[in-house]
Amino acid sequence: MKKTLIASAIAAATFSGAAFAADGNMSASELAAKMDSMPQVYGNIQYAVDYTDIDGSGSGLDHFDNGTTLGVKHDHEIMPGLTGFLKLELEGINANNKASSSGIDSLDEAYVGVMGDGFGQLWVGSDDSLYESSIAKIANFHEIGTGLDGSYTTGEGDLIQYKTPSFGGLTLGAAVQINGETDAESKSYPYQLAATYAVDAFELAVAMDSNDGNTGYSKDGFDGEVVDPAELDDNNENTYGVRATYSMDNVSVTGEYQTRKDVSKEFGVIGVYSMGANQFSAAYQVVEDDAPGASNGDKEDVIALQALHNVSDHMYVYVESFFYSADNDNEYAVGADQKTRTAVGAVYYF
Template identity: 60%
Template sequence: MKKTLIASAIAAATFSGSALAQMEMSASELAAKMDSMPTVYGNIQLAVAHRDVEDAGSEIGHYDNGSTIGFKHDHEIAPGITGFFKAELEFDADDKAGNGGLNAFDEAYIGVKGDSFGQVWVGSDDSTYESAVDEIANYYEYAALSVGGSYDTGEGDLIQYSTPSFGGLALHGAVQFNGDGDKGEKSYPYQLAATYSVDAFELAVAMDSNDGDRAYSSNVDGSSVNNENTYGVRGSYTAGDLRVTAQYQTRKDVGDSWGLFGGYSIGANTFALSYEFADADNTDEETSTITAQALHNLSDNMYVYVEGYLNNADSGVADVDTTDLVVGAVYYF
């Protein structure tokens, strides 16, 4: 009787151990499958903006300010070589009527990277020039009155490459492939950049050949103003919670622009102030913008902000001030 009970207990323990091992194997396989799935991320950005134009009245509106949902993934192709992709789709979170859901996209590319050769990626992404030099306009949430740079190459059909860092120095390049059937004319505009980082200081220089049509993969319609290159330089200094940036851009027979930026973080709060100025060639046109921002992080996934813009546009004939006041909130995951 006792021997039978002992044998039954051993059999039960053996069966339970086998079942547990199978369950553990299934959990391990499930975890591996989960690790192989792409990361899903996104945000909803909403803002209320009031604009006042000198001698032309004012308006107020509730806007979507760039809500997106995205997917990204990377995997090891071989030791030291990683393949990756990213796709970021846009939607309007403010309007219900007539809303088409996912109605546009911001970024979509694939690529490979490795410690020994750097990174190459193909598709739609922020361009090499924009990433290297045009920091100030891209910093702010609303930025409708920011000056920005006078470069034409868009963000679509780009083939981009960045070298590894050689003691803080990295080289970057991009070519846009505009084929026969694409919007605009067949062309291959290119961008080149070099960035150097040492301790708290960053320096970047870049150029854009501007060989393409602005109507291609750009938010600006019409042909390029001219075929002259755009050149830019940026210097930034970061000391703890303080970041200071100065940048300058120029294009022959178009004009020059420059800007100064300062940002400081205190706990959950960030404050930023900048001045941008653009001077057109061959005309008396001048544009300047003063921008201030106060941003508060409510949590790791949500922040609110207030931005104010004062823009002065002097055409040589008329001098017009435009003021924007924006209150916004962003939830992201």
């Protein structure tokens, strides 16, 4: 760390102490209240070593940053029963390689909102979309990720999202994305609807994504530029998904199904078993190509295994293995329809 940065940190700490002292003899409860009103800073560093073997096309070993982030969040009571909140999470640190890192250079989440027991939750900004958080659990469960997911294309930026309070276990939600002329070829308002019903150990969720507009907007890095019309999504079919989860003691089982006409179908199931500080899971996913043409009906599937150990309250390690196969003979390389991938990783978080 540079000396100037250390000096700045010492100066900030000294200033904070002086500011508290200026308030006079502050009581312990007043000091606690002042500290509680400050934002919470959190973050993590994630490292992984990955070995990939493509059948008939060689293998390779890689060490990489698997999503190191730094964030801040805050909430406060606006009035009794209504709370305002904020979250800002940054990434792109590339903590594994100083030579290729330019520091924090990208955004993961940024939103503001209000919530209350009788109001529900309304938030605006960049966040996981309502459809993704309701349905797409298996691809997002793993530290590395299976890479097989549904065909929903509404991005994670410029979202206005709302969820109702629970009505006897039933929660409804809606989201809309505001795409202006500066973000895509023309204005569009992709929307999502979702419903989740939870009772005892069972949870059922259904959702849809209208998929209007550009498939990559705010999801694959478009940054305010006008998008080439060739990159716009010309398939306006909706994506529909359903997920069911049953949890009992230290075991949970989840199944999900997603479909979009003339694009693809996805089915997946995962079982998770927790034993003390350890977690084990096994999952299976299959995606079928539903697009018109020669590849229609082609399938790709993956078996995913995970073993995770919580070393402490702030650190865990894991091993994940993925076994892929595809009907397409050239799916992973020329003449390669099978691939295996194994990763060993560690995460320290605060």
